[in-house]
Amino acid sequence: MKALVVVAHGSRREASNDEVRELVARLDDSAGGTFSVVCAAFLELAEPSIPDAIVNVIDQGAGHVTVLPYFLSAGRHVASDIPAEIEKARVRRPGVEIRLAEYAGSSEAMLPLLLDLAIS
Template sequence: MMKALVVVAHGSRREASNEEVRELVARLDESAGGSFAVVCAAFLELAEPSIPDAIVDVIDQGAGHVTVLPYFLSAGRHVATDIPAEIDKALVRRPGVEIHLAGYAGSSKAMLPLLLNLAKS
């Protein structure tokens, strides 16, 4: 079964910030070692593609399993409520596909060493 990864960021009015996310996702795709056939960025608001559009796009490319990875630091309203609601919108458009909502970036145990490394640099 073809797997896809959709990395979700908030989105910004500042296009350079959105492009920074897209570039990060491209590097993630390169380092994923083929774990996902398709890796793309999506945005909750203020930028394209939207979460449902990105999910539908990877499904239309053949993905039967989609992992949605929130690129957020805390479990605020966007992570707890908004992103799941956007996933539900995609499921209405493409029912029957397995969609997994991964943990948000800030919940990773790798965050503590990362922050310490940044502080020391």
Template sequence: MKKSLLVVAHGSRRQASNDEVRALTERVRAESNERFAAIECAFLELAEPSIPDGLERLIADGAAHITVLPYFLAAGRHVIEDIPEEVSTTQSKHPDVHIEIAPYLGTSETMPRLLLTMLADSAATSV
């Protein structure tokens, strides 16, 4: 059984910022090679859908195993407390669904390589 993925970002009063997360989610979906049964995004605050709404949407679509990916660079309060609390609330309503929280983006071993690649790409295009 394939997992479903929920990309969780902070959310912004600025609609364009929220749309960037939605566009990223679309790109992840397009490049996932059907690795996930479904890929959605949700926001901790200031934008919709909320984390519970995003989880509920995946569950309504038949998800039995959901990975929540915190799209955050550092382990602040949102990563350590808020996201786990939101997930726990939904998990208690659906004990038959396995919901796991992946490490937040900033912990990725590929982050230094990504930053250097971005800088190299930027330098190449600005010449």
């Protein structure tokens, strides 16, 4: 069983966290069964934490977890903080493959998306 954990920063504004959760639910609907479980996790200020979300999907039966950073640039959070949080989950559930995907902003798909937003 494969799982996808989409990681966002987290906000003191709960509506922003809910926006991420809704996006992840739509992503789950669009994934067409590629992942058995798709969930949101947050680096800070919201729940679940990254390690808790990873452990949760593993406890649901995931043998492979992909962590997708929903960030636009490779700042400290993407380069250091998220990998450190993933390592906490690896310690709690050793032996499960946990893969860190590229962050959202690194995708070539961002260029047409940004252009589309600019001309809409």
